[in-house]
Amino acid sequence: MAEQRGTVGGPVLTEWFATPDLHKLATYEKLGGYAALRKVVTSMTAQQVIDEVKGSGLRGRGGADFPTAMKWSFVPKDHPGPKYIVVNADESEPGSAKDRYLMENSPHALVEGAAIASFAIGGHQAWIYIRGEYDLPYEMLQEAIAEAHAKGYLGDHPFGTDHALDVRLYRGHGAYICGEETALLESLEGKRAQPRSRPPFPAIKGAWGLPTAVNNVETLSTVPWIIRNGGAEYAKRGTEKAKGTRMVTVSGDVKKPGNYEIVIGVTYRHIIEELAGGYLPGRKLKVFWPGGSSAKVLPASMIDTSTDLDGLKALGTMGGSGGIIVMDDSHCVVKGAARLLRFYAHESCGKCTPCRVGGNWAVRTYDRILANEGSQLELGVLERVADGLQNGRCLCGLGDAAGWVIESTMRHFHDEYEDHCLRHTCNVGAALAHA
């Protein structure tokens, strides 16, 4: 495995990451691993597990930021047949690599968390839907699940009890849209991954038409810590409403890109300039994406913004999946936005017209602009396309995200757009080769 870049020995998620061979069950268990699952199945009720997690204030780390305990409590308790936990390990938000980092370092934490979540909803099976490109994490999870079965921590009688628990793997095959939970469920069912209209919500009708809670890798990897140390202990960290710690991936124009565990509430300056080592020699920060490419950009002047999730929402952006993409003054914002629009257009599943047509329309407009064929007309077209993609016109957030990239880069960097469209110049020397 490559040298790991990121936090080891952090407060919660990365607490044990400095220990070699943490991916082995023996090591994980020696440090205290599987004590949480043991406690849950031998001495707790499902409701007690939900209450403990509720007390932690844990919110989903896949991007939607929804309270985890509440999501579990929506799954009907009296449903007679199977219910599922589905783990969203389809991490594909540009700029986000933290789920891979967690799985490669501590696959057992995810397996343990998924098993605890299954117990909490009164289910017996968790399915980890993992993106097809993640070969190494897939193999490590396979190994981890096999080890847990061999030890009797999963299976018909985990820790000698009668609440059967199993964790299974399902590989994705390359589709960003699978990060959207209902598209992921479609894919798990063997279909083209197109989002469903809601209601019904997955809690009522999820995987294979049965009650399901879909949780992110990081969310579930946090759960064993909460059970071991108590929800109240977790809630001591973070801001008033956004509790705990989270992973962020810092990438782009910084000295030390990596996956860092932060206490929610620290500033982006702390993350980018201290944890990630600051900017490359002679360069200055221009703009950053605070939570994956889908989060509205913040200009350099907003570097002191807090990572408080609610504060980011109030600013009209989001903490999202935690992918912080840093762009310095040697790169062109218009070209960066054009590259991202190509991504959103390519990954549109095609189900909703505004997203399918709007994305391509934006790409063609950016192509004209970058070929120095832009004018006032193109500026107007981009504004209207951005509006057409947003505001709930599509079933899922992909269209909105594409619109946000255009809208937020135009709002903060209108001068660069004007340079390209009206003066056919770029104020950046070393531009992206072609966007």
Next chain:
Amino acid sequence: MSALSPHLLEEIKALPARYPQPRSAVMPALDLAQEELGYLTPEAMSEVAVALQLDPGYVEGVATFYTLFHLEPIGKHRFYVCTNLSCTLRGAEEIVEHLRGAIGVKEAGEVSKDGLFSYEEVECMGACEYAPMLRVDHRYHYDLTNEKIDALVAERKSPAAVRPASAPHPSPLSERGALRAPGSDGERELPKPKRTRKKAGG
């Protein structure tokens, strides 16, 4: 003669029982077919459809949706190079250009004359802290430079190293050992796939 080998078709027919509903087997089945043939031919997709008792058009619809299924011939070693924003900021475009020269192709999807190589520009693969990066033969390669590209190509050209055979097996079947045996408690509560008769493959 069928496109897929008889033993593979048997494996594919056994897949649906692993899932709460048989349709979930379609992607794992296409995976096996692609692994055997290198890419998915129309015949292979029909045989998968017959084996899973699905409509061939449906199977093709799934295959065309996902980036990792290939409907055209590809190189034995296929480089997936990330060119999304984080990698582009760190020089991915130059890496792609160098790779083209190193494997002797002009554009994405083109197969080198010796049949060994092709490349794709793909979206973010979730290893942004190592940008620029690529995936080849089921492994990620990080902090790419032109020299690293040359080395990756060279080691795949020498006869001793021509594998993806030694690459980790991506088959869903390789996880078999990790799963509990069918018939246990959790398994019994699942709806059984409706498979009453076997059809001959192809």
